[in-house]
Amino acid sequence: MTVRVRFAPSPTGHLHVGGARTALFNWLFARGKDGDFILRIEDTDQTRSTEESIDQIKESLSWMGLTWDEYYRQTERSGKYEEKAELLLNKERVYEQEGALWFRIPDGESVLIDDLVLGKVNYETEDLKDFVIRRSDGTFTYNFACTIDDSEMDISHVMRGDDHLNNTPKQVLVYEALDIDPPKFAHFPMILGEDHKRLSKRHGATSVLNYRRKGILPEGLMNFLARLGWSHGDQEIFSPRELIEYFSLEAVGESSAVFDEEKLLWINHQWMKRKDPEELVNSLTKFLLEETPVSEVQLNKLDNTRLTKLTDHLRERNKTLRQLAKSSDFVFSRELDYDDTPIKEYLTEENGELVGELATRLEKLSEENFQSEKLEEITRDFLASRNKDLGDIAQVCRVGLTGREVSPGLFVTMELIGKDKVTNRLSRVAAITPT
Ligand code: GLU
Numbered sequence: 001m002t003v004r005v006r007f008a009p010s011p012t013g014h015l016h017v018g019g020a021r022t023a024l025f026n027w028l029f030a031r032g033k034d035g036d037f038i039l040r041i042e043d044t045d046q047t048r049s050t051e052e053s054i055d056q057i058k059e060s061l062s063w064m065g066l067t068w069d070e071y072y073r074q075t076e077r078s079g080k081y082e083e084k085a086e087l088l089l090n091k092e093r094v095y096e097q098e099g100a101l102w103f104r105i106p107d108g109e110s111v112l113i114d115d116l117v118l119g120k121v122n123y124e125t126e127d128l129k130d131f132v133i134r135r136s137d138g139t140f141t142y143n144f145a146c147t148i149d150d151s152e153m154d155i156s157h158v159m160r161g162d163d164h165l166n167n168t169p170k171q172v173l174v175y176e177a178l179d180i181d182p183p184k185f186a187h188f189p190m191i192l193g194e195d196h197k198r199l200s201k202r203h204g205a206t207s208v209l210n211y212r213r214k215g216i217l218p219e220g221l222m223n224f225l226a227r228l229g230w231s232h233g234d235q236e237i238f239s240p241r242e243l244i245e246y247f248s249l250e251a252v253g254e255s256s257a258v259f260d261e262e263k264l265l266w267i268n269h270q271w272m273k274r275k276d277p278e279e280l281v282n283s284l285t286k287f288l289l290e291e292t293p294v295s296e297v298q299l300n301k302l303d304n305t306r307l308t309k310l311t312d313h314l315r316e317r318n319k320t321l322r323q324l325a326k327s328s329d330f331v332f333s334r335e336l337d338y339d340d341t342p343i344k345e346y347l348t349e350e351n352g353e354l355v356g357e358l359a360t361r362l363e364k365l366s367e368e369n370f371q372s373e374k375l376e377e378i379t380r381d382f383l384a385s386r387n388k389d390l391g392d393i394a395q396v397c398r399v400g401l402t403g404r405e406v407s408p409g410l411f412v413t414m415e416l417i418g419k420d421k422v423t424n425r426l427s428r429v430a431a432i433t434p435t
Helices: 017-032 051-064 078-090 142-152 162-177 208-214 218-226 240-246 261-274 277-291 296-301 304-314 321-326 349-363 372-385 394-402 410-417 419-431
Strands: 004-007 036-041 070-073 094-097 100-103 110-115 119-124 131-134 157-161 184-188
Touching: 004 017, 004 157, 017 036, 017 051, 017 157, 017 184, 017 208, 017 218, 017 240, 036 051, 051 208, 051 218, 078 094, 078 100, 078 131, 078 142, 100 162, 110 162, 110 184, 119 162, 131 142, 142 162, 157 162, 162 184, 208 218, 218 240, 218 261, 277 296, 277 304, 277 321, 304 410, 349 372, 349 394, 349 419, 372 410, 394 410, 394 419, 410 419
Parallel strands: 004 036, 036 070, 157 184
Antiparallel strands: 094 100, 100 131, 110 119
């Protein structure tokens, strides 16, 4: 059997993590089985659908790497729905009332759904009500358009959130009325917020593009979403390739998963540390422009190896691209925006003098020799000649150079900041009167 699955969002807002996980599970299933992944925009409700939302859905999916093989919009397909509605009207499975078309639920039948995730679920038709398939304004409703499309598009597996489970018996009855075999169904338990209520806007901004803005990597989000309700032994970190290889519906749990933002950050951090630093730099640029005073022109002029080195040293301590960019402000700011208080914590008359002299020595170094090994050698030789060691000045230098108590190694930090700023900042430290 050819696997053909679809992600069928209604374009009424942002793509949220719940929808993104549904899309991901469908995509993984298709890619792992050499099947097709179809993006179908369910925009028949024109009062709620917007073009902006369609764009955002596509952008979110593309950013996550969830490529689709076919693309449809339901508003372009009403001819098909019309044709099938006509057919059911002739068979008297559909009737007209007050300008709308209604599907007639047959009496005394059971509808058994053998769900690939939830198991067997039985419905009695006496508990179901006739439902509108075409509104009086001529537009078709979800349950009908979805069923016609799933059959016309040869969808083999309908996989979606379990908020649609109650729609499934209605859709199965439409297939039956049309003498069509229904596809297989798989419903995924909803994602819950940390308060164990269904994840919604109340839990903060949970849209995919919002996570992109926060500096989450697509690999990080994909990895995190995959683990919401699916597992593979106790492995936590999966590349997209591994996810495709390992994903199976049997390993999707029957109970709801809880959305834990801390875990997202942890997984993202693993991806920050794992990614090729050069690739990371590409995604970082936009955040540097937002979080530091660097301009686009300056950034373009910057030697890429320097940026790569910066990224490589800062990623140990930063879980998102935005945090990383923020923590690199000491490299890009002209003047550090802080007062002398933190420097004074470490400044003494004695080390202030040493720092001043060190600044003078470093000033003599050429730009191209301003590299960590060389800097370390000069600094250590100088300190040894005074019977001092690095511990005597390291922290006051660090704070003076970065405005922070924690930074990458002192000499790498100097190299990253560059000669002029280093000597200026160290001279400034030396000029402060200790208290
Ligand atoms: N348009 C529906 C939604 O966004 C799709 C449900 C389905 O996958 O059948 O929830």
